[in-house]
Amino acid sequence: MADLKSRLHGRLLLAEDEGYTQARRILNPSFDKYPALVVQPTGVADLQTAVSFARENDGLLVAVKCGGHSHSGKSTCDRGMQIDLSLFRDVRVDPYARTGRVTGGSLLGQLDHEAMAHELVVTMGTVSHTGVGGLVTGGGFGRLGRHFGLAIDNLLSVDVVTADGELVHASPTENPDLFWGVRGGGGNFGIVTSFEFRLHPMKRQVLGGQIMFPISKARDVLNLYGEYSPEQPDELQLDLVMIAPPGGPEMAGFGVCYSGEANKADAALAPVLGLGTPMMNSIGAMDYVALQRSGDTDDPRAVAGYMKSGFVTEMPKGLVDALVENFEGHPDRTTICVFQQSGGKIARVSPDATAFAQRDAMANMLPSVGWAFGSNPDPHIAWCREFWTHLEPFTHGFYANDDDGEASAENVASNYQVNLERLTDVKNRYDPKNLFRLNANIVPTV
Numbered sequence: 354m355a356d357l358k359s360r361l362h363g364r365l366l367l368a369e370d371e372g373y374t375q376a377r378r379i380l381n382p383s384f385d386k387y388p389a390l391v392v393q394p395t396g397v398a399d400l401q402t403a404v405s406f407a408r409e410n411d412g413l414l415v416a417v418k419c420g421g422h423s424h425s426g427k428s429t430c431d432r433g434m435q436i437d438l439s440l441f442r443d444v445r446v447d448p449y450a451r452t453g454r455v456t457g458g459s460l461l462g463q464l465d466h467e468a469m470a471h472e473l474v475v476t477m478g479t480v481s482h483t484g485v486g487g488l489v490t491g492g493g494f495g496r497l498g499r500h501f502g503l504a505i506d507n508l509l510s511v512d513v514v515t516a517d518g519e520l521v522h523a524s525p526t527e528n529p530d531l532f533w534g535v536r537g538g539g540g541n542f543g544i545v546t547s548f549e550f551r552l553h554p555m556k557r558q559v560l561g562g563q564i565m566f567p568i569s570k571a572r573d574v575l576n577l578y579g580e581y582s583p584e585q586p587d588e589l590q591l592d593l594v595m596i597a598p599p600g601g602p603e604m605a606g607f608g609v610c611y612s613g614e615a616n617k618a619d620a621a622l623a624p625v626l627g628l629g630t631p632m633m634n635s636i637g638a639m640d641y642v643a644l645q646r647s648g649d650t651d652d653p654r655a656v657a658g659y660m661k662s663g664f665v666t667e668m669p670k671g672l673v674d675a676l677v678e679n680f681e682g683h684p685d686r687t688t689i690c691v692f693q694q695s696g697g698k699i700a701r702v703s704p705d706a707t708a709f710a711q712r713d714a715m716a717n718m719l720p721s722v723g724w725a726f727g728s729n730p731d732p733h734i735a736w737c738r739e740f741w742t743h744l745e746p747f748t749h750g751f752y753a754n755d756d757d758g759e760a761s762a763e764n765v766a767s768n769y770q771v772n773l774e775r776l777t778d779v780k781n782r783y784d785p786k787n788l789f790r791l792n793a794n795i796v797p798t799v
């Protein structure tokens with residue numbers, strides 16, 4: 354252990370050390386785990402040292418933490434080594450080349466902030482303290498996904514520390530199989546130390562906010578979503594939300610981001626505004642970076658939470674019925690069902706062009722419950738599971754980043770769909786002993 358410490362520029366933390374508790378904890382407090390050691394690398398050399406240490410010590414269990422948002426608790430562990438990337442955060446934007454380089458521990462908000470200073474953007478997720486490392490390696494949905502594609506669709510290259518401790522550059526021309534696999538294969542192949550993105554020009558001001566109707570309008574909201582989604586312009590992102598906070602009011606409506614030309618916004622939003630008189634309407638011109646931060650504090654998943662997820666390709670009557678008839682509030686929890694929209698440019702990429710296969714999805718359906726941490730979680734989790742039995746038959750696979758940790762190894766594997774065989778080849782080559790296994794795991798076959 355002393356030898357490992359002497360080889361690090363960053364920190365090695367044991368249970369008694371200051372900073373250990375903060376490192377081991379992740380966003381969801383339900384995961385209360387105690388790694389044997391935490392390494393906080395400051396750069397690539399430390400990462401190579403940490404990975405080699407784990408490999409040489411009988412393939413010690415490795416948990417990689419970037420933003421700590423893994424809903425199934427994969428970025429912390431009991432007994433093994435947590436590699437906490439929080440000291441490895443840096444974003445550099447080249448406004449002339451319209452590219453952004455992001456180190457592997459950075460948070461989404463850092464890239465949004467730096468890029469928007471030059472009126473440049475790339476798709477990032479909807480909560481600014483999510484990690485680039487986890488979000489991007491799994492795909493990367495967000496308010497600009499339909500407009501500019503998934504985050505992975507905008508990657509130009511990556512650098513990865515692989516299981517053998519080597520630093521490998523991967524791009525369409527160098528190590529293309531690794532580059533392909535990292536774009537949807539999650540943390541299976543190593544730790545990405547650098548992401549290079551293509552950035553797009555976009556005005557700072559967008560039209561954003563929420564429009565919410567009484568829950569009695571839920572059927573209309575869902576039907577509109579099913580009918581309008583396939584036709585709406587790429588510049589419009591509509592994330593459907595059904596919400597029942599403790600004590601109410603229960604509502605259904607949309608989170609909106611319109612990132613196109615301002616004079617076309619009214620036409621794009623007309624069907625939504627035509628739904629009737631809203632209970633709440635905060636849609637207006639706003640700063641894109643402020644919109645990206647707007648969910649940071651009130652996201653119910655910041656309390657103890659439980660979530661299911663699955664992609665839907667349409668909104669058939671049976672699914673509308675299942676949602677309307679079974680969604681219900683409770684005095685001790687917040688109940689939510691979000692549909693994070695897909696389609697647009699995301700859907701114009703072939704399922705095998707990157708490791709992320711579910712290009713035909715209309716939306717990612719995410720029912721969740723949140724409760725005060727410390728109170729009994731069982732009834733809330735049981736309710737969500739029961740709710741899910743009505744919804745799951747309408748799903749087609751799930752977003753690996755929202756894996757709830759309950760799927761069988763076979764389901765996790767088959768969820769990679771047409772890409773499983775090639776992904777297994779890439780895994781066999783770069784991580785044959787499955788050092789990186791706390792993820793939607795691709796099991797090596799060598």
Ligand SMILES: Cc1cc2nc3c(=O)[nH]c(=O)nc-3n(C[C@H](O)[C@H](O)[C@H](O)COP(=O)(O)OP(=O)(O)OC[C@H]3O[C@@H](n4cnc5c(N)ncnc54)[C@H](O)[C@@H]3O)c2cc1C
Binds near residue numbers: 418
């Ligand atoms: C509040 C909230 C909002 C969300 N919103 C969105 C959204 O808008 N769009 C969306 O697409 N997803 C969203 N997600 C899901 C999100 O993509 C995943 O939870 C993702 O894993 C978070 O990344 P992280 O770095 O914060 O997670 P962590 O828990 O730190 O890491 C999760 C896993 O990612 C891998 N990983 C992390 N860093 C690296 C790296 N540098 N190299 C290789 N692998 C790495 C590891 O396998 C690790 O176990 C959301 C989740 C939450 C909790």
